[in-house]
Amino acid sequence: xxIRQILDKIDENQLFVPAFQREYVWKRNDAKNLISSLxxxxxxxxxxxxxxNNPPELKGKYKYNENKGAxxxxxxxxxxxxxxxxxxxxxxPPYYTEMEIENDVRxxxxxxxxxxxxxxxxxxxxxxPLWVNITDIFKGKVxxxxxxxxxxxxxxxxxxxxxxxxxxxxxxRAIERIEDRDFLEQIIPVKASIKEAIDIFYIVNASGxxxxxxxxxxxxxxxxxxxxxxxxxKKLQDLEKQGWVFKLDFVVYALLAVTHRIGSKxxxxxxxxxxxxxxxxxxxxxxxxxxYVCNLLQSQAYIDHTDEINSxxxxxxxxxxxxxxxxxxxxxxxxxxxxxxxxxxQIRFRYISQLPQxxxxxxxxxxxxxxxxxxxxxxxxxxxxxxxxxxEFIGRDIRHPLFSLMKWYFKSRGAVCLGTGLxxxxxxxxxxxxxxxxIFAYSVLRxxxxxxxxxxxxxxxxxxxxxxxxxxxxxxREKSATYAEVYLKRVKKEFPNALKLQCIPxxxxxWKVENYEKFLDVxxxxxxxxxxxxxxxxxxxxxxVSTTIDLLDMIQSGEHGFLEFKSSMRWxxxxxxxxxxxxxxxxxTISAFSNAQGGKLLIGVSDEGDILGLxxxxxxxxxxxxxNFELHLRNIVNKSFGKEFGALNLTVRFPIVNDIxxxxxxxxxxxxxxxxxxxxxxxxxxxxxxxxxxxTSQELDIEETASYIKKRF
Numbered sequence: 001x002x003i004r005q006i007l008d009k010i011d012e013n014q015l016f017v018p019a020f021q022r023e024y025v026w027k028r029n030d031a032k033n034l035i036s037s038l039x040x041x042x043x044x045x046x047x048x049x050x051x052x053n054n055p056p057e058l059k060g061k062y063k064y065n066e067n068k069g070a071x072x073x074x075x076x077x078x079x080x081x082x083x084x085x086x087x088x089x090x091x092x093p094p095y096y097t098e099m100e101i102e103n104d105v106r107x108x109x110x111x112x113x114x115x116x117x118x119x120x121x122x123x124x125x126x127x128x129p130l131w132v133n134i135t136d137i138f139k140g141k142v143x144x145x146x147x148x149x150x151x152x153x154x155x156x157x158x159x160x161x162x163x164x165x166x167x168x169x170x171x172x173r174a175i176e177r178i179e180d181r182d183f184l185e186q187i188i189p190v191k192a193s194i195k196e197a198i199d200i201f202y203i204v205n206a207s208g209x210x211x212x213x214x215x216x217x218x219x220x221x222x223x224x225x226x227x228x229x230x231x232x233x234k235k236l237q238d239l240e241k242q243g244w245v246f247k248l249d250f251v252v253y254a255l256l257a258v259t260h261r262i263g264s265k266x267x268x269x270x271x272x273x274x275x276x277x278x279x280x281x282x283x284x285x286x287x288x289x290x291x292y293v294c295n296l297l298q299s300q301a302y303i304d305h306t307d308e309i310n311s312x313x314x315x316x317x318x319x320x321x322x323x324x325x326x327x328x329x330x331x332x333x334x335x336x337x338x339x340x341x342x343x344x345x346q347i348r349f350r351y352i353s354q355l356p357q358x359x360x361x362x363x364x365x366x367x368x369x370x371x372x373x374x375x376x377x378x379x380x381x382x383x384x385x386x387x388x389x390x391x392e393f394i395g396r397d398i399r400h401p402l403f404s405l406m407k408w409y410f411k412s413r414g415a416v417c418l419g420t421g422l423x424x425x426x427x428x429x430x431x432x433x434x435x436x437x438x439i440f441a442y443s444v445l446r447x448x449x450x451x452x453x454x455x456x457x458x459x460x461x462x463x464x465x466x467x468x469x470x471x472x473x474x475x476x477r478e479k480s481a482t483y484a485e486v487y488l489k490r491v492k493k494e495f496p497n498a499l500k501l502q503c504i505p506x507x508x509x510x511w512k513v514e515n516y517e518k519f520l521d522v523x524x525x526x527x528x529x530x531x532x533x534x535x536x537x538x539x540x541x542x543x544x545v546s547t548t549i550d551l552l553d554m555i556q557s558g559e560h561g562f563l564e565f566k567s568s569m570r571w572x573x574x575x576x577x578x579x580x581x582x583x584x585x586x587x588x589t590i591s592a593f594s595n596a597q598g599g600k601l602l603i604g605v606s607d608e609g610d611i612l613g614l615x616x617x618x619x620x621x622x623x624x625x626x627x628n629f630e631l632h633l634r635n636i637v638n639k640s641f642g643k644e645f646g647a648l649n650l651t652v653r654f655p656i657v658n659d660i661x662x663x664x665x666x667x668x669x670x671x672x673x674x675x676x677x678x679x680x681x682x683x684x685x686x687x688x689x690x691x692x693x694x695x696t697s698q699e700l701d702i703e704e705t706a707s708y709i710k711k712r713f
Contacts (some may be wrong), residue, residue: 004179006047007085009072010093015049016073019057019229020198020222022215022248023100024082031083031105032117035134038178039115039171047077050188050197057226060095075188075201088179090135110134112147112171113164129154130168137175144169195272198223213356214249217256217266224272225279235286243305244294246312253359254290255281257316258323261367263359285319288328293319296330301339302411304425310401311351314342317362321372336539337373343408343535344377346401348384353558361553383554384562388531389597390524391712395460395693398436403465406503406527409534410470415501417472418491424470436468439488439504440516441481448513457704466523469502484519485511503527521711551657551664555602555609559695562599564589567606569633569663571616578620586633587640587676592690592697594641594649594670595712599692604662613660626654626661633663641674673709 009015037044051072055064064071074081085093086106092098109131110117117134118124125131129150136142147168148160188197198220222229232251239246253263258281260268269278293315297303306312318338322328330338345351351358361379366372380386388402396402411424438445442462445451451462488511491498499506503526510519559565569586572579586603593599604614618624621632630652637646651666675687689705690697700708 001047001183001185002179003084003088003181003183006081006183007088007179010081010085010095013062013094014072016055016062016071017059017078017095018055018073018075018222019059019226020219021059021074021078022218023102024079024096025102026079026083026105027103028105028108028119030079031087031108034080034083035087035108035110035178036115036117038181039174041181044181044183045077045080046184046186047081048075048186048188048201049073050075050192051190052192052197053190054194056194056198056223058095062094070190075197077183081183084178087135088138090139106135108134110137110171110175112144112168115171115174134175137172138179142172144172194223195220212249213266214252217269218248218252220270221252221274221278224275228278228282231282231286235290239290239294242294243298245306250312250316251285253313253316254285254319257320257359257363258285261320261363263316263363264356281323284323284328289319289323292328293322296335297339297342300335301342302408302425304411308404308407310346310349310404313351313355313359314345316359317366317372317376318342320363320366324367333539334373337377340535340538341373341377341380343405343538344380344386347388347405348380348386349401349560350380352560354553354556357553357556383557384560385597386535388528388535390521390528391597393464393466393520393524393527394708394711395457396465397460397463398465398468400465403436403468405531406465406468407470409531410502412534413501415470416495416498418469418487418495418498418502420472421495421498422472437471438462439467439469440484440513440519443481444483444513445516448516451516457700457707461517461520464520466520466527469504483513485513503530517707517711524711551655554600555605555611555657558609559607561692561694562593562597564593564599564601564695564697565605565607565609566601566603567612568614569603569617569629570620573612573616581679583636584676584678587636588678588688588690589697590637590650590665590667591641591674591676592692593667594645594674595690595708596669596692598667598669601665601667602662603665604660611658611660611662614654614663626663629663630654633665640677645670645674671713673705673713 006015034044036042049072051070053066053070055071055073058064058071058073082093082096083105085091086101086104087108090106092101107120108117109120109125111130112132113130118131129147132142132147144165148165151160152158188200192200201216201219218229218232229248232248236246236248236251252266252269255278256266256269257263259274259277262268268274297315297318303309321334321338322330350362362376365375365379369375377386393402407424415424416422417424440462442451445462451458453459485508488499488504489508492506503523505519505522505526507522509515510522554563555565557563566582566586566589567573568582570578570580570582572582586601589601593601604612604617606612614626614629615624617629618626621628633652634646634650637650649668649670653664653666654661655664656662673689675689677685678688679685689700689708691700691708692698
């Protein structure tokens with residue numbers, strides 16, 4: 001079908017988009033690439049259509065009338081078609097509203113001489129007749145003669161060279177011909193049912209990365225429950241007005257959790273036998289549970305907006321727990337335990353990866369365990385230490401969840417804006433919204449000659465969360481680049497308790513620029529102590545639970561700051577040979593964990609989490625077994641770091657995972673800095689200092705090492 005025909009059929013109510021389709025989500029760059037491909041006559045994808053007398057609910061105002069016979073609907077390719085409609089018609093297609101267009105891709109400009117595509121830029125396009133709104137070309141508002149006349153006028157009436165005229169003409173013709181381009185159409189048989197049509201839609205999308213499992217599940221739900229999508233969207237719009245911004249995926253996860261007690265296997269929602277159960281569950285979520293949980297977190301956990309949350313999916317277990325309560329309400333102790341677990345789920349990145357699998361485990365505990373939040377907290381504790389160390393703040397910026405925890409803690413104790421004295425709780429009026437400003441202004445630190453952008457470590461220190469205060473936006477503007485020493489003295493005078501409430505050291509010597517890093521050291525200690533006390537005391541009635549984390553679950557969750565995978569101790573899988581250089585990598589990882597907060601090293605596991613085992617390593621010894629493997633491991637550790645370190649700081653085990661033996665090494669946080677001998681390309685040994693950062697072991701230079709050791713040890 002030609003593109004011109006597709007757009008005409010949309011205008012003539014002959015071609016529709018089903019309600020289960022997601023909103024328009026393409027971005028401007030996607031639109032540019034599509035038009036560029038069409039101009040150059042490149043392949044541009046296909047569309048999947050279905051002509052039926054029994055259509056699902058349709059997007060837009062049009063209502064199907066069976067007396068009018070069959071209608072054709074677009075199952076796949078609607079993002080491309082919507083893009084073309086907006087750029088060629090200059091309007092939003094009738095099956096969408098303004099609110100459903102996440103990114104308006106109209107007003108795309110083309111340089112008719114170079115075919116360059118860009119969205120409007122004043123400096124480039126103003127007073128340049130070569131840049132034309134591409135919609136004006138499609139609508140016949142621009143002629144090539146208009147462009148060439150204007151160019152000649154600016155060139156003192158001198159005619160353009162024939163080659164240049166031809167180029168402009170050919171480029172405009174290439175754009176106009178897009179309307180007559182054939183758009184490959186694949187057609188679902190008329191006899192297909194709604195379920196079969198959506199199954200085909202699912203298969204088409206499952207082969208790419210266009211839709212998430214939750215979006216595909218929502219398409220199936222909308223097939224047998226036509227108004228589901230609109231109901232969900234209305235609820236999300238209501239929640240957004242209160243600061244709680246969720247996507248439709250979130251609703252699907254919540255429904256899956258409360259109806260099937262899992263966080264994966266979205267296909268369980270695909271069949272129509274779910275309909276009555278889903279409607280009943282949604283009524284409870286809509287009328288009671290979602291509002292209750294959001295209000296609970298807002299009033300008791302001091303969370304005013306979802307932009308303060310690292311992962312909103314931590315709400316799913318709390319929603320499930322509340323849903324299963326007879327009156328959909330929690331008692332005081334349950335609220336405290338839920339909030340305590342929620343806080344730790346954020347700062348310990350519970351849902352940063354492997355979301356469905358983590359939810360499977362956590363929802364199962366919520367539904368079956370008599371002490372669910374105690375057990376969930378114990379799971380986190382086994383993965384990563386609960387106690388917050390002062391060193392965890394080093395180099396962490398405001399994107400780290402520790403900063404959100406700081407805000408929640410400050411609000412819990414009635415903290416106020418340093419300059420206005422207003423509460424940090426949600427305030428009325430845009431100028432009183434909360435912002436996070438540097439205590440020591442970055443411009444001042446930069447001008448000191450130390451904390452510029454050329455040194456990544458020092459720049460990170462300047463941006464650290466411990467150099468941040470929570471202010472209203474009106475105060476942030478007035479504070480500007482005031483020296484900390486001047487600003488904090490004024491705050492201390494006008495609002496004597498404000499500094500203490502935001503854990504800001506009150507020793508005035510620390511407010512001087514030359515003492516900036518001492519200020520950070522002191523504030524890290526204050527924050528770590530107060531946050532640990534706060535978290536511990538949220539719920540003091542915690543039940544001691546015994547739980548063991550599944551090592552396979554841990555591997556599937558991926559590497560992080562406290563977990564590292566290595567394929568082998570000394571076997572080079574790529575070159576299929578013994579390679580003692582790999583032993584240095586093992587030692588480097590051990591030293592990096594020791595220099596940070598400790599961690600776990602798994603040998604026999606690939607970077608991608610594949611279980612490889614230790615057989616290749618075993619075969620490098622005369623007697624191929626784990627005893628010789630462990631003996632060799634301890635020998636190289638003792639040689640590099642000393643026998644005392646190996647005896648006191650390492651625990652070595654050989655667990656079986658998926659019937660394959662691997663090596664599990666737990667490394668304690670060291671009490672002294674640990675250097676590692678690394679050979680260069682000539683075989684000469686050099687001492688280097690490594691520290692765990694994120695999911696990698698990073699080498700620090702001499703200056704960074706000295707600074708880190710001073711703070712860490």
